[in-house]
Amino acid sequence: MNSTAPFLNDIERLNEWLGPQALRRYQIDWLEDDSGSVISPFDGKPQPLQACYLIASNQIAYQFDGGRFYLLVGPQKWGYPLRYLIDAEAGRLLEIRPLASGGLFEPQSSPWPVEDLLSTVQGLRERAPVNQRTHALFGDGNFAHLLWNGWPALAALPDQSLSLNKVRFVSRCDPMGDAAQLFPWLRALDVTAWDDRTDLHAGAAFQRAVLLGASYLSASLVSQVRSYCERQADQDIKRDLDRLADQTRCVIWLSLRRRARDCPNTVDFLSALIPHLLDHPSVGILIDGFSMPDCRVPDVFHDYRRGVDKDFSSLLRRCPQLPGLIDIGRAIYLNGRSIHDAITAASVANAYICHGGTQQHKIGWLHAVPGVVHLPNPRASVSKWYALQSEVALAPACMPASAIEIDPDPALPEAQRSYRLRVDEAVAFTLRELAPILA
Numbered sequence: 001m002n003s004t005a006p007f008l009n010d011i012e013r014l015n016e017w018l019g020p021q022a023l024r025r026y027q028i029d030w031l032e033d034d035s036g037s038v039i040s041p042f043d044g045k046p047q048p049l050q051a052c053y054l055i056a057s058n059q060i061a062y063q064f065d066g067g068r069f070y071l072l073v074g075p076q077k078w079g080y081p082l083r084y085l086i087d088a089e090a091g092r093l094l095e096i097r098p099l100a101s102g103g104l105f106e107p108q109s110s111p112w113p114v115e116d117l118l119s120t121v122q123g124l125r126e127r128a129p130v131n132q133r134t135h136a137l138f139g140d141g142n143f144a145h146l147l148w149n150g151w152p153a154l155a156a157l158p159d160q161s162l163s164l165n166k167v168r169f170v171s172r173c174d175p176m177g178d179a180a181q182l183f184p185w186l187r188a189l190d191v192t193a194w195d196d197r198t199d200l201h202a203g204a205a206f207q208r209a210v211l212l213g214a215s216y217l218s219a220s221l222v223s224q225v226r227s228y229c230e231r232q233a234d235q236d237i238k239r240d241l242d243r244l245a246d247q248t249r250c251v252i253w254l255s256l257r258r259r260a261r262d263c264p265n266t267v268d269f270l271s272a273l274i275p276h277l278l279d280h281p282s283v284g285i286l287i288d289g290f291s292m293p294d295c296r297v298p299d300v301f302h303d304y305r306r307g308v309d310k311d312f313s314s315l316l317r318r319c320p321q322l323p324g325l326i327d328i329g330r331a332i333y334l335n336g337r338s339i340h341d342a343i344t345a346a347s348v349a350n351a352y353i354c355h356g357g358t359q360q361h362k363i364g365w366l367h368a369v370p371g372v373v374h375l376p377n378p379r380a381s382v383s384k385w386y387a388l389q390s391e392v393a394l395a396p397a398c399m400p401a402s403a404i405e406i407d408p409d410p411a412l413p414e415a416q417r418s419y420r421l422r423v424d425e426a427v428a429f430t431l432r433e434l435a436p437i438l439a
Contacts, residue, residue: 079213175293248284258307289335
C-alpha cells in the first residue's frame with residue numbers, strides 16, 4: 001500500500017463525532033446520494049462508495065474500487081467507527097488505528113476469518129439484489145445499548161443538514177418501545193422494524209446504508225427517557241412507590257441476577273447485608289432482577305426471570321423480616337416487571353448495591369445516585385468508565401478485588417467470567433460506603 005497516511009487521515013476525518021459523542025461524520029455523509037468516498041490506501045485517490053453489504057445485524061462491509069478493498073465497522077459501544085480494512089487482493093484483514101497510534105496492523109486475534117468475510121461478500125455481490133433505498137439502522141435488543149448507542153444518535157439527527165425524507169429508518173429492535181414516542185419526528189418518515197436477535201436481514205445489499213452510532217447519554221436525553229418511562233410504567237408500580245415513599249427516608253436498590261457474569265452466591269451476600277440495612281427503621285428496599293423488554297421476548301428471557309425468582313424465594317427464607325416488609329410496602333420486588341417500571345422505580349432510590357453491567361445501567365446511568373457495584377474486574381478505571389458514559393452518572397464504588405473470587409475459566413476474558421463474593425468482606429465494604437447515606 002502506497003498511500004497509507006492519506007487513507008488513515010481520511011478515516012480519522014470520517015470517524016469524527018458530529019454531536020456530543022453522537023453520529024460519526026461518515027454516518028451522515030454516506031447517507032447522501034451523491035456522497036460517500038474514501039481515500040484509497042493503494043493510490044491515494046478518492047474512491048466512491050459502491051455498495052453496502054449487511055453481513056451481520058451489526059456489521060456492514062463497504063465496497064470500494066470494484067471490490068479491491070472493503071471497510072468494516074467497529075463495535076457498537078464505540079459508535080460504529082470505521083475500524084477494519086479488507087485488502088481483497090492480499091486476502092488480509094487489517095485493523096485501523098490513527099497514524100499516531102500505529103496505523104494499520106494485523107489484529108492479534110481476528111474478529112472474523114478473512115477468508116469467510118471475502119467469501120460472504122463475494123457471494124452477496126453475485127446473488128443479492130442491491131436495494132436502492134438509503135437505509136439508516138439503529139437500536140439493539142439490549143436496552144442499555146439502545147439508550148447509550150442508539151437513541152443518542154437519533155436525538156442528534158435533526159441537527160444535521162440531511163434530508164431525512166429519502167431515508168428508510170430501520171429499528172433493529174425496540175426493547176424500550178417505539179422510538180417515535182420519544183422522537184415524534186420519526187412518525188413523518190419511513191420507519192420499519194427488524195429483529196436483530198434473528199439476523200434475518202444479514203446478507204442484504206444496499207446502495208447506501210449506515211449503522212447510526214453514539215457513545216454517550218446526555219442529561220437532556222436522560223430526562224426525556226425518565227419521563228417517557230414514567231408515562232409507560234404501570235399504575236400499580238407507581239402506587240407501590242408512593243407507598244414506599246410514605247414509610248421511608250432512604251431507599252436502597254439491590255440486585256439479583258442469573259445470566260452471564262453470574263455471581264452464584266448473591267443470595268448469601270444479600271441475606272447477610274439486608275439485616276444491617278434494616279437496623280435503620282427508615283430504610284426501604286428495592287430488589288431488582290430481570291426487566292422485561294417492550295418487544296418480542298426470546299424463551300431464554302423467561303429462564304432468566306425464573307432463575308431470579310428462585311433466588312428470591314431463597315432470600316425470603318433466609319431473611320425473616322423481608323416477607324413482612326413486602327406485605328406492608330417497605331420492600332418492592334421488581335423481577336419480571338417491565339424495563340419502564342424498573343427505571344421508574346430506580347428514581348426513588350438513594351443508593352444501590354448492584355451487579356455491574358446492564359443491571360447497573362438501569363439506575364446508574366439514568367439517576368445521579370451513589371452506588372456499589374460488584375463485578376469480576378474491579379478497578380478504578382472501570383468505575384470511572386461507568387461515570388463517563390452518562391452526563392448524570394456518578395462513579396460507583398467497585399467491590400475490592402480482595403472481596404472477589406473470580407472463576408478461573410481461561411476460555412473467557414476476565415470481564416466476562418462468573419465470580420463469588422467473600423461475604424464478610426463484601427458486607428463490611430458495602431456498609432462503609434453506605435454509611436453517609438444511612439446516617
